[in-house]
Amino acid sequence: xxxxxxxxxxxxxxxxxxxxxFPFPEALEKLAFISDDAREPKGMSSIPxxxxxxxxxxxxxxxxxxxxxxxxxxTVEEENTLVIRSGGKRKREDGEEEGCKYLRLERKAxxxxxxxxxxxxxxxxxxxxxxxxxxxLVVVVGKLPPPPKPKTVQVAVA
Numbered sequence: 619x620x621x622x623x624x625x626x627x628x629x630x631x632x633x634x635x636x637x638x639x640f641p642f643p644e645a646l647e648k649l650a651f652i653s654d655d656a657r658e659p660k661g662m663s664s665i666p667x668x669x670x671x672x673x674x675x676x677x678x679x680x681x682x683x684x685x686x687x688x689x690x691x692x693t694v695e696e697e698n699t700l701v702i703r704s705g706g707k708r709k710r711e712d713g714e715e716e717g718c719k720y721l722r723l724e725r726k727a728x729x730x731x732x733x734x735x736x737x738x739x740x741x742x743x744x745x746x747x748x749x750x751x752x753x754x755l756v757v758v759v760g761k762l763p764p765p766p767k768p769k770t771v772q773v774a775v776a
Contacts, residue, residue, distance in 0.1 A: 683753040
């Protein structure tokens with residue numbers, strides 16, 4: 619057996635062992651998260667996100683502190699890819715009096731941010747809504763109803 623084949627076999631066993639130890643919810647397995655970090659320009663950062671699988675919708679919670687709703691763009695591309703972008707321009711507060719200066723700058727000003735998610739087949743891309751309050755963007759993607767079960771017709775054999 620070649621080293622590459624042995625390595626692939628080991629990786630498969632490792633993934634299976636991790637999946638057994640840490641079972642991921644089935645809904646998260648259906649969402650094939652796109653990692654476009656390598657294709658995005660330098661200086662782009664990712665948006666921390668929680669995803670809730672509700673009975674009738676998927677809900678995305680994203681932290682975007684210091685940004686207003688006009689700074690955020692939510693789109694669906696290529697029919698099933700949810701894309702969230704931000705220009706990332708947070709204003710620094712200037713001192714009210716002349717001669718004021720910052721003694722410490724720990725809060726990193728956000729850079730351009732982008733996050734992409736491949737939506738599952740049952741996502742209704744025509745029913746997407748977004749709301750931004752208190753630095754949290756909430757994107758709701760509706761679910762399509764499940765397809766009807768095929769009927770079984772009994773045919774008499776003559």
